Amino acid sequence: MSSDLASFLEDHEDGILHAYRTALKATGHPAAEDAAKEKQLTVHSRSVISDVIGELRFSPPRGDSPPGRPHDSAPDPGTAERERGPEAVPAETLIFDLVLHKLVQHVAPHGEQTHHLEHAVRTLYRRLTDDLRAESAARYDKLLAELYDAQTAERARLARELHDRAGYWLSVAHRGMEELCSPAPGAPAPLPARAADAVEGAHSAVLEAMHSLRATTTSLRLTEPVTSLETALEAALAALSTEVTVRLQMTGDEAWAPPDVKDEIFLIVREAVRNAVVHGSPGLVVVGVQIAPHELRAHVDDDGRGFAHQVRHSTDGVGLATMQERAEALNGRCTVTSAVGRGTRVEICIPLQEQTDA
Structure with a gap:
């Protein structure tokens, strides 16, 4: 029976893969719009079917041991397989359903309980994969x-x-x-x-x-993680200088920002204000933080003496580079604009949705 099933799958492998590609398009899978990804998933699915054929032909199940390939001989899915991302899960579900349906129809093409068997196996598969995820x-x-x-x-x-x-x-x-x-x-x-x-x-x-x-x-x-960004900034800004007026304006819900993002924003904003106070000799520094579900934006504006980028002091440059590195580590950006006699503006933008999905 195992050898017969192996031959059957071999004969219908191309048809199953064709149905698989069709199912990708029908379900609106992202790979259907990307030829390279579709080819990658198809190659992987062909490899899965080949493994099943090999198991059926060369490793028939025995009553005294669990079926399946020993761990030490399992094929390495490769870097491409590991990097396919979250969309790979429904794609694998599709190939599982198609192969299962073909096998069940071949074993019992007219069996009254065929659809019940398919439903039971699919339920078991989904429950196990859901638990694993x-x-x-x-x-x-x-x-x-x-x-x-x-x-x-x-x-x-x-x-x-x-x-x-x-x-x-x-x-x-x-x-x-x-x-x-x-x-x-x-x-x-x-x-x-x-x-x-x-x-x-x-x-x-x-x-x-x-x-x-x-x-x-x-x-x-x-x-310690920053629990309240507004409270932490108010305390830090109040301690920076008694000669410069520093104003803080915050909008949005802090719950939208993960703790690590709030930590880094706190450090970036504090350094930006310190740079303004120490090097810009301003009378007023305005800090703004806007938090939305998809991004966090912040800016630090001062009315100090400003600087020309090509003659920036080396100490300023190190501080600005550090702020930019912190922002880039969160997949965001930190930009600085300034002109002599016209103050300096530091802007930070961090995408929050990418942090959640990571």
Whole structure:
């Protein structure tokens, strides 16, 4: 019987594949509009049928062992098969239904219980695959959570190392240079003018390095997900400066944004405002955040001195590059527009639907 079924499938393989392609079009499957994807699915389906033929012909089921090919000889579906995406599930269901129908009709073409048997097998198949997909989704979520925990732990470790090692020696250098620039009463005479200028320049560089290091370690210590983006931004912006007016405007429902997106937006916006306050000397900074079901948009506008892109300070460039990298990691973008004497605008756009589907 097994050999007979194998020969039957072999004779009808092309017909089954033709019916499969027709079913793809009839069900509106995305691959029906893409010749390359349709060919890919067809090649995979032919491989599945060939495996069934091989099982029936060379590995007949025995009562003392479960049917099916041993794991160590199972064919590798290949990279293309693994990357076919979510739409592959209904496509596989189609080929399963077509092969099952052909086999049942061949074994019992006039059997009264044929349609009941087909219905029972299809139900079993769908229940098992649904359970498998649910288990895979749960495992995927667990792995994402473990990855996030590992990342935040590593960020905290890096923050400690930077603070305890580089931060310590920067502080020592800072104190020494302060003594040279402003000697205490009774101390030796001040340095010659040329040397004093050099020390003052080095002192300013060390001070800027300390500010940058402090900002970096603060960002790295963000180990808890942002639960309320508005609350976190209000607290961070209030602590940045008492001389610059910073206004925050938020619209939309924060529930539409996943926690990792809110974390990154918080860091990008905070860095953008810090750049504006430190380098732009503005009187007013306006922060806007708009959250919609499909995307999150934010902007930071300041009325500071602005800059020409070709003469941007190196410290600004590093901060802007970091913001852009954070946005791109979320499949979004961060753009900066500025002109001398006309302030600076930073715009961020993150697609939320892609985050949900990932």
